[in-house]
Amino acid sequence: MMKKKREQERGKEKQVRSRLYTSVLLVLLSLVAVTAATVAWFSIADNTKVKTMGLDIIADTDLRMDLDPHETIEQYVKTLSFEQIAERMQRDKGFSMAETPLEPVTTVDETVFTFENGNVAESTSGAYLEFSLHFMAAKDMIVHLTSANSSNETEDGTAIMSWNTNLAQAMRISFSADGWTWIYDAGMGDTSGTSGQTKIFGLPRASVMKLTDDNAMFSLKEGENKEIKVHIWLEGTDPACTDELKATQYSIRLRFMGEGTEEEMGEKSLLDR
Numbered sequence: 001m002m003k004k005k006r007e008q009e010r011g012k013e014k015q016v017r018s019r020l021y022t023s024v025l026l027v028l029l030s031l032v033a034v035t036a037a038t039v040a041w042f043s044i045a046d047n048t049k050v051k052t053m054g055l056d057i058i059a060d061t062d063l064r065m066d067l068d069p070h071e072t073i074e075q076y077v078k079t080l081s082f083e084q085i086a087e088r089m090q091r092d093k094g095f096s097m098a099e100t101p102l103e104p105v106t107t108v109d110e111t112v113f114t115f116e117n118g119n120v121a122e123s124t125s126g127a128y129l130e131f132s133l134h135f136m137a138a139k140d141m142i143v144h145l146t147s148a149n150s151s152n153e154t155e156d157g158t159a160i161m162s163w164n165t166n167l168a169q170a171m172r173i174s175f176s177a178d179g180w181t182w183i184y185d186a187g188m189g190d191t192s193g194t195s196g197q198t199k200i201f202g203l204p205r206a207s208v209m210k211l212t213d214d215n216a217m218f219s220l221k222e223g224e225n226k227e228i229k230v231h232i233w234l235e236g237t238d239p240a241c242t243d244e245l246k247a248t249q250y251s252i253r254l255r256f257m258g259e260g261t262e263e264e265m266g267e268k269s270l271l272d273r
Contacts, residue, residue, distance in 0.1 A: 100126030104236030141258035
C-alpha cells in the first residue's frame with residue numbers, strides 16, 4: 001500500500017516538473033519571438049529619430065508639376081525645392097520639416113501608418129510625410145521615376161543621399177493615383193514586383209538607367225491635371241531600419257521623366273520596322 005502511494009507521489013512530482021519545464025520553455029520562446037519581431041525597428045525607448053532632411057523634385061521636358069492644380073501647363077513648374085514643400089507642410093500639417101524628424105512607421109495600404117506599438121501615426125505628427133503633387137504634360141505620356149542625370153555636368157537624378165547607406169535602404173517613397181500605388185524602394189535595384197494594385201520598384205544607377213516597365217508609373221493626358229498623393233517614410237520593419245540611423249542627416253531628390261503612351265510606342269515600333 002505504502003509502495004503504491006510513493007509511486008503515485010513520484011508520478012505527481014514528474015507531472016509538476018514537466019509542467020514547469022513546459023512553462024519555462026514557453027516563456028523563453030515568447031521572449032525570442034518578441035526580440036525577433038522588434039529587431040528591425042528603432043528603439044522606441046531611446047526615442048531614436050532621423051535628424052534632418054532635404055527634398056527637391058525635378059520634372060523633364062514636356063512635363064510640369066506643382067503643389068496646386070492650374071488651368072494651363074505654363075502655370076506649372078519644373079522644380080520644387082525643400083523650402084517650398086516645407087512651407088506647404090507647415091501650412092497644411094502644422095509641423096516644420098526642418099525641425100520634426102521622421103520616425104519609423106509601417107503600413108499595409110500606404111494610407112494608414114502605425115508605430116511599432118500599433119498606435120496610428122497621424123499625418124500631422126511629422127512621423128512621415130504626406131503631400132500632393134499635381135502634374136500636367138504637353139502630350140500624352142507615361143511618367144517614370146528616373147535615376148538618370150539630365151547631363152554629364154549635372155547630378156539631378158533620383159537619389160536618397162546620406163553618409164549612412166542604410167538610410168536609403170530603409171526609406172520608402174510612394175505615389176498614388178487612379179487606384180494604384182507605386183512604391184520606390186532604393187534597396188530593390190533594377191527590379192519590381194506587383195501585388196494587387198501596388199507596385200514596388202527600384203532603380204539602377206544613373207549611368208545605366210533606362211525607362212522600362214519596371215519604373216513606369218502613372219499616365220497623363222495632354223493638358224489635364226492629375227493629382228498624385230505622395231508619402232515618404234522610414235519602413236520600421238526593414239532590416240536596415242536600426243538604431244545606427246540615429247541623428248542621421250539625409251536628402252532626397254526625385255526626378256520624373258515622361259515617355260510616349262503605349263499606343264504611341266507601338267506605332268513608333270511599327271514605323272521602325
